[in-house]
Every structure is written in C-alpha cells, then in structure tokens.
Amino acid sequence: MPDTTRETSRAFRLGVAGPVGTGKSSLIAMVCRELGDELQLGVITNDIYTDEDARMLRAAGVLDPDRIRAVETGACPHTAIRDDVSANLLAVEDLEADFAPLDLVMVESGGDNLTATFSPALVDAQVFVLDVAGGGDVVRKGGPGISRADLLVVNKTDLAPYVGVDADLMLREGQDARDGRPVIGLSRTDPDSVAELRAWVLAMVASHRDGHHVPVDPGPMAPHSHAGDGARAHSHVHDGGDGVHAH
Amino acid sequence: MSTTAVTVSTHTEVRTARVGLWPQDGRCRLELANGLVAPRVIRHDATTAEVSLVATTATLLGGDVLRLAVEVGPGLRLDLRDVAGTVAYHGRGLGCVVDVSLRVHEGATLTWAAEPLVVADGAEVTRQLRVDVAEGGRLLLRDQVALGRSGQDGGRLDCHTTMTYAGRPALVEHLEVRSGLAPGALGDARVVDSVTSLGWRPETPAGHTAYRLHEPGALSRQLLTQSHASTLPDLWDDWTSQLPPI
Amino acid sequence: MLPHPEFAAMLLADGRLPVGGHTQSAGLEPALLGGLEPRDIPDLITTRLRTVVLVDAGTAVVARHRTMAGLPLDDVQLAWAARTPSEVVRAASIAVGRGQRRLAQRLWPGSAAASALAPLRAPARPVAVGSMAAAAGLDGARTARLVAYDDVQSLCAAALKLCPLDPAETTEWLLHAGPGVEAVVVAVAHLTEPDGIPALSAPLLEQWQHAHPTHPRRLFSA
Numbered sequence: 001m002p003d004t005t006r007e008t009s010r011a012f013r014l015g016v017a018g019p020v021g022t023g024k025s026s027l028i029a030m031v032c033r034e035l036g037d038e039l040q041l042g043v044i045t046n047d048i049y050t051d052e053d054a055r056m057l058r059a060a061g062v063l064d065p066d067r068i069r070a071v072e073t074g075a076c077p078h079t080a081i082r083d084d085v086s087a088n089l090l091a092v093e094d095l096e097a098d099f100a101p102l103d104l105v106m107v108e109s110g111g112d113n114l115t116a117t118f119s120p121a122l123v124d125a126q127v128f129v130l131d132v133a134g135g136g137d138v139v140r141k142g143g144p145g146i147s148r149a150d151l152l153v154v155n156k157t158d159l160a161p162y163v164g165v166d167a168d169l170m171l172r173e174g175q176d177a178r179d180g181r182p183v184i185g186l187s188r189t190d191p192d193s194v195a196e197l198r199a200w201v202l203a204m205v206a207s208h209r210d211g212h213h214v215p216v217d218p219g220p221m222a223p224h225s226h227a228g229d230g231a232r233a234h235s236h237v238h239d240g241g242d243g244v245h246a247h
Numbered sequence: 248m249s250t251t252a253v254t255v256s257t258h259t260e261v262r263t264a265r266v267g268l269w270p271q272d273g274r275c276r277l278e279l280a281n282g283l284v285a286p287r288v289i290r291h292d293a294t295t296a297e298v299s300l301v302a303t304t305a306t307l308l309g310g311d312v313l314r315l316a317v318e319v320g321p322g323l324r325l326d327l328r329d330v331a332g333t334v335a336y337h338g339r340g341l342g343c344v345v346d347v348s349l350r351v352h353e354g355a356t357l358t359w360a361a362e363p364l365v366v367a368d369g370a371e372v373t374r375q376l377r378v379d380v381a382e383g384g385r386l387l388l389r390d391q392v393a394l395g396r397s398g399q400d401g402g403r404l405d406c407h408t409t410m411t412y413a414g415r416p417a418l419v420e421h422l423e424v425r426s427g428l429a430p431g432a433l434g435d436a437r438v439v440d441s442v443t444s445l446g447w448r449p450e451t452p453a454g455h456t457a458y459r460l461h462e463p464g465a466l467s468r469q470l471l472t473q474s475h476a477s478t479l480p481d482l483w484d485d486w487t488s489q490l491p492p493i
Numbered sequence: 494m495l496p497h498p499e500f501a502a503m504l505l506a507d508g509r510l511p512v513g514g515h516t517q518s519a520g521l522e523p524a525l526l527g528g529l530e531p532r533d534i535p536d537l538i539t540t541r542l543r544t545v546v547l548v549d550a551g552t553a554v555v556a557r558h559r560t561m562a563g564l565p566l567d568d569v570q571l572a573w574a575a576r577t578p579s580e581v582v583r584a585a586s587i588a589v590g591r592g593q594r595r596l597a598q599r600l601w602p603g604s605a606a607a608s609a610l611a612p613l614r615a616p617a618r619p620v621a622v623g624s625m626a627a628a629a630g631l632d633g634a635r636t637a638r639l640v641a642y643d644d645v646q647s648l649c650a651a652a653l654k655l656c657p658l659d660p661a662e663t664t665e666w667l668l669h670a671g672p673g674v675e676a677v678v679v680a681v682a683h684l685t686e687p688d689g690i691p692a693l694s695a696p697l698l699e700q701w702q703h704a705h706p707t708h709p710r711r712l713f714s715a
C-alpha cells in the first residue's frame with residue numbers, strides 16, 4: 001500500500017526522551033502494563049548501538065513482540081527524532097497500518113543528553129524523563145525537554161535517599177521551570193505515582209481522539225537553553241511549505 | 248538484455264546443441280541435437296527425461312562458441328547433468344563464448360546440476376545465460392565457475408545472466424570473475440558456486456543462506472577458495488527433494 | 494518554476510536531506526563487520542562505483558526519463574529488483590526510497606514525479622531519487638552524479654562513526670572518488686530503458702549486507 005494512503009488510522013504518537021538510563025524503556029513498559037488491556041499499543045525504539053531496548057521490552061512480556069520495532073539511527077539519535085525523522089515516521093506508520101487501529105504509539109529516543117527533543121513531525125506529544133540519580137541539579141540545568149515537554153518525569157524517586165537528593169525540591173524546581181506544565185515524580189514502587197502517569201497518558205489519548213490536543217514543539221536543541229527564553233530559531237525540520245528556515 | 252562485444256572468430260558455423268522435451272500423444276518426445284556438447288539420454292518415460300551432456304571436443308579454445316538451447320514443454324520434467332566440467336584454455340588473443348538458453352514452459356520443471364566452468368590462464372570467456380520460466384514452471388540450477396587450473400591465477404570470465412519469470416525480470420546480473428578485483432567483489436575467492444531456484448521458493452535448510460528473489464525464486468551463493476569446500480551439494484539435495492513430483 | 498539545476502542538485506545531494514539516509518552507511522558497516530580492513534575502505538568505494546552504484550545510478554536515470562515521459566515506473570522498479578537479489582538489500586533501499594518519495598510529494602506536489610511514485614507500493618531509493626530528479630529539473634548526467642556522490646558521501650560520513658579517522662581524510666576520499674563518479678555518469682547518463690540498466694554485481698558486498706541484520710551490534714541499518 002502506498003505510504004500516501006496510510007492516513008486512515010492515526011494513533012496518538014507519544015515520544016519518550018531523556019538522558020541515558022533514566023528509565024525511558026521502563027516507563028514504556030509500565031504504560032504497556034497499565035494500559036495494555038484498554039488501549040491498542042505499539043512501540044518504536046531507537047537504538048544507539050544495539051537493539052537492546054527493543055529486546056528488553058519484548059522480554060518484559062508486556063506487549064506482543066511484533067508490536068515493538070527497533071529503528072537504527074546511524075549513531076545519530078538526535079537526528080532520528082528531530083532533523084530527519086523519516087525512518088521513525090515510516091516505522092510508526094507501518095505499525096499503525098499493520099495493527100490498525102492503534103490508540104497509542106510510543107517512540108523511545110536513543111538515550112541522549114538534555115538537548116534532544118522530538119520533532120512535531122514525528123510525535124504529537126512527548127515525555128522527558130530524568131531521574132534523581134542523575135543529580136538534584138539536573139532540572140536547574142534546563143533544556144527544551146525539561147522546560148517544555150508535555151510531561152516531565154522525575155523518575156526513581158525511591159532512590160532519592162540513597163543518592164542524597166531531595167526529590168521534592170527537584171519536583172518543585174521542575175514546576176518552576178515549566179510554567180505550570182505537568183511534572184510527575186515517578187517510581188515503580190510508588191503506586192500513586194504510577195496511577196498519576198496512567199491518568200496523564202489516558203487524558204492525552206482522549207484529548208487527541210477528540211481533536212483537542214494541539215502538538216507543541218518544545219523547541220530545538222539550543223545549547224544551554226533556559227526556561228522561558230523562547231528561542232525558536234534554527235529548526236532543521238521542514239515544517240513550512242516554503243521550506244525557508246528562520247535563523 | 249545486456250550486450251557485450253566479444254572477439255570471437257566467426258568463420259566456423261556455430262552448431263547449437265539442443266535438448267527439447269515435448270508432449271506428444273500423452274507421452275513425451277525428446278528432441279536432441281549435437282553441438283560442442285552432445286546430449287545423451289539416460290532415462291526417458293512418459294513425462295520425464297534425464298539427459299547428460301558430453302563434450303564433443305576436448306575443451307573450449309579461443310574462438311569457440313558453445314551454444315546450448317534447452318526447452319521443456321508444458322507439464323514435463325527434464326533433469327540435465329554434465330558428465331564433466333568444462334575448461335576454457337588460453338585463447339591466444341581470442342575470446343570464447345558460452346551461450347546457454349533455458350526455457351521452461353507452464354507447469355514444467357528443469358533441473359540442471361552443471362559441473363564447473365574453469366577459466367585457465369589466458370582464457371577470456373563470455374558466458375551468456377538466458378533463462379525464461381513461464382508461469383507455474385520451475386527451475387533448479389547449480390552453477391559453478393572457477394578461476395584457474397591448479398596453480399594458476401586464471402583468466403577472465405564475464406557471466407551475463409538474465410532470468411525471467413512469467414516474462415518479468417527475476418535475476419539480471421553481470422558477474423565479473425577474475426583475480427585482482429578490488430575488495431568487496433570476490434574477496435580472495437577463486438570459485439563462485441550458486442544454486443538458483445526460479446518459479447518456486449524452496450525452504451532454506453538450517454546452516455544455509457539464500458536470497459529471496461523479488462520474483463518467486465531464491466539464490467544461494469558461496470564464494471570459495473577451493474571448490475570442494477562448497478556445501479551447496481547438500482543444499483542442492485535438499486532443494487531437489489522439495490520439488491513436487493510431476 | 495524549477496530551481497536552477499545546480500541549486501537543485503546541491504539540495505538533493507545534501508547529506509542532511511530528511512529522507513532517512515543517515516540510518517545507512519552505504520554498505521560500510523556491513524563490510525567492516527564482514528572483515529574488511531579499514532585501510533581498504535577507499536578501494537571499497539572503487540568497487541561500489543563499478544558495481545552497485547552503477548546499477549542504482551542507471552536505475553535513477555531511467556526513472557527520471559520515464560517520469561519526464563509520463564510513463565509508469567513499475568518496469569524500472571522490477572529491473573532494479575532483478576539486479577538486487579538479496580531481500581535485505583532491497584529492503585534497506587526501499588526504506589530510504591519511501592522517505593525520498595514522501596519528501597518529493599511534499600516539495601513538488603502535483604508533479605509528474607509525485608504521480609509516478611504514488612502507485613508504487615514502496616519505491617526503491619534510486620527509483621524515487623530519479624523521479625525526484627525529474628521534478629527538480631536535473632538532467633540524466635546530474636541525476637547519475639547525484640546518486641554516485643550520495644553513495645560515496647554516505648560511506649565517508651559513516652566511516653567517521655565507525656573508525657578512528659580524521660574527518661579531513663574522509664573528505665579527501667570523497668574528492669578522490671571524483672573520477673570514479675564521473676565514470677558512472679558517462680556509463681549511464683544516456684539510458685532510457687530498464688533493460689539497459691547495468692547489472693554488475695559485487696557478490697561479497699551483497700553477502701556482507703545480507704548478513705547485516707543478524708549482527709547484534711550495529712549503528713546502521715545497512
């Protein structure tokens with residue numbers, strides 16, 4: 001079937017970004033576990049050097065392995081979710097076509113630094129995942145994902161006492177940096193936080209289904225970007241018909 | 248499909264060796280003609296025949312044209328084999344040509360376990376292989392080419408292969424075989440051994456690799472320094488056993 | 494209004510063109526995993542230009558011609574597929590071909606290229622590139638040069654990720670591939686018929702690429 005006729009059953013596409021090891025795959029597995037019974041799900045992983053994420057998720061047994069697909073990024077995880085989303089986009093569309101109708105497709109970015117965010121050409125919304133183990137000051141360092149992703153997750157709050165981090169302070173700083181956008185302190189050992197995540201995802205899917213959700217681009221990966229600087233310049237995404245970029 | 252200029256002497260008339268198997272009065276008729284190879288009937292019954300190809304001259308010399316045309320009529324099965332391999336000798340400036348055409352009609356089967364074509368030092372061989380398999384026909388072909396007799400680097404061989412299935416191109420290849428090609432072409436291989444199925448796609452047994460052609464068919468190929476290292480005889484047996492009976 | 498052909502050629506040759514090209518190494522990673530010595534990489538470029546690149550460039554030139562003539566591209570795609578026996582190699586090409594088609598439809602909606610590519614289930618990369626070249630106003634020679642240049646530059650860019658190399662050195666490889674690229678142009682720029690597309694094969698390259706998905710550690714899809 002030509003790609004062009006694949007518009008029919010578009011899922012809500014949710015990106016999951018954040019530094020290496022903060023718990024992106026775990027969060028995706030958690031969503032599959034929590035919502036697998038009520039939503040039709042699919043997962044795309046972006047692998048930096050192995051298809052470990054995809055294998056880990058398949059092994060977790062939370063989703064039909066065929067619904068989890070790995071995309072190689074040519075060592076460019078940034079590029080694959082932002083500058084040139086082609087490979088991911090095709091993978092998402094193939095999943096949507098092969099398992100139509102899907103409600104939700106989650107795309108895991110290859111673990112990267114604080115500056116990588118998804119292009120609005122690829123996802124409808126995105127979660128940025130940090131963890132307490134990365135240090136209490138990560139939130140203050142800022143970045144487009146931290147400031148403007150649709151959801152900021154501060155993960156592994158159960159570890160806070162062991163790594164000498166004040167999780168509540170981290171969450172408050174997150175809230176300050178985000179102009180009221182949601183922040184969830186998450187731990188797989190804390191059922192309330194899991195319920196909070198679950199509710200957020202369901203609300204987003206519903207809002208997308210009703211056509212209320214308007215994708216918001218957190219912005220480009222400007223170096224040392226800080227909250228509220230509004231820097232929107234220099235995106236390599238062809239987001240306008242005229243193909244002209246602002247610089 | 249692809250054309251190449253080859254230097255061959257044209258003063259001798261080229262006789263085409265032929266093997267045709269045709270339905271006739273509920274039986275089948277063999278149509279044979281000698282050329283540089285001569286067909287010998289080994290077995291022949293109502294719907295199938297087995298024929299071996301015997302060389303009529305020593306070998307391929309400069310200027311030789313070995314032409315063979317094989318055709319299997321609808322619903323019949325022909326098993327072809329070679330009695331021995333073919334050696335192309337030093338051509339003294341003249342190239343030689345091996346020109347083979349295989350036609351498999353609707354519902355027919357052709358198998359050919361070809362013996363190696365060995366390209367000695369100084370030989371310049373152009374091999375044209377044209378295969379046309381009609382809808383529902385089946386081909387199984389073993390094809391080995393080798394560079395040099397023992398201790399030699401070998402000459403030059405250009406294999407032009409065009410295979411069609413139901414009139415559509417299925418496998419088109421110009422394979423250059425010679426020593427000294429840059430990395431990625433043949434590596435240090437002296438032997439290219441291939442088994443091709445066309446019109447059907449057999450299961451590939453464990454331990455073997457085969458490309459799935461775009462049309463129904465498969466190609467398994469080994470690049471070897473020594474022909475006896477090939478495991479394609481096993482694959483050949485396996486794939487042969489998967490051919491449905493006529 | 495067509496862009497200037499030099500401008501169009503530069504646009505299409507940009508390694509950052511959003512068609513998914515960055516996910517592939519033009520066969521380099523498969524070759525290295527297959528045992529190619531890094532010092533032989535420049536020779537690998539030579540082999541590619543003499544074989545698979547000739548096939549792809551010829552395919553693109555014929556696809557361009559057919560698009561300009563308003564003819565369907567199915568025969569071109571079939572001719573390419575018959576010259577690309579490994580399903581793995583075909584799939585890798587198609588992955589980028591689909592990205593290329595998407596971009597063509599975005600940049601030149603309503604063009605002959607957009608309508609020629611639309612009915613294909615999934616275009617091979619050179620089929621999509623050739624058709625897009627028609628939309629962009631490239632002639633046959635520029636189309637062939639685009640395909641050959643892109644192959645070499647993809648390989649060079651990937652080499653930097655795969656081997657410890659000075660980026661200036663890979664740029665030097667690219668420069669030195671110039672004559673080989675022009676040889677491709679001369680060989681295929683005039684082609685108009687699918688049957689005329691070169692069919693030179695590189696059996697070892699093919700084996701390496703075919704084995705690529707079985708390697709557990711890889712950066713590139715091809």
Ligand SMILES: Nc1nc2c(ncn2[C@@H]2O[C@H](COP(=O)(O)OP(=O)(O)OP(=O)(O)O)[C@@H](O)[C@H]2O)c(=O)[nH]1
Binds near residue numbers: 022023155158159187
């Ligand atoms: N203590 C604790 N550990 C967690 C939690 N969530 C994830 N982890 C652990 O954190 C480690 C990394 O988790 P992943 O989900 O693989 O992280 P990731 O972000 O997908 O990693 P990359 O894909 O490599 O960037 C694993 O060992 C998880 O078990 C949590 O809530 N609490």
Ligand SMILES: [Mg+2]
Binds near residue numbers: 024025026053108
């Ligand atoms: Mg992960």
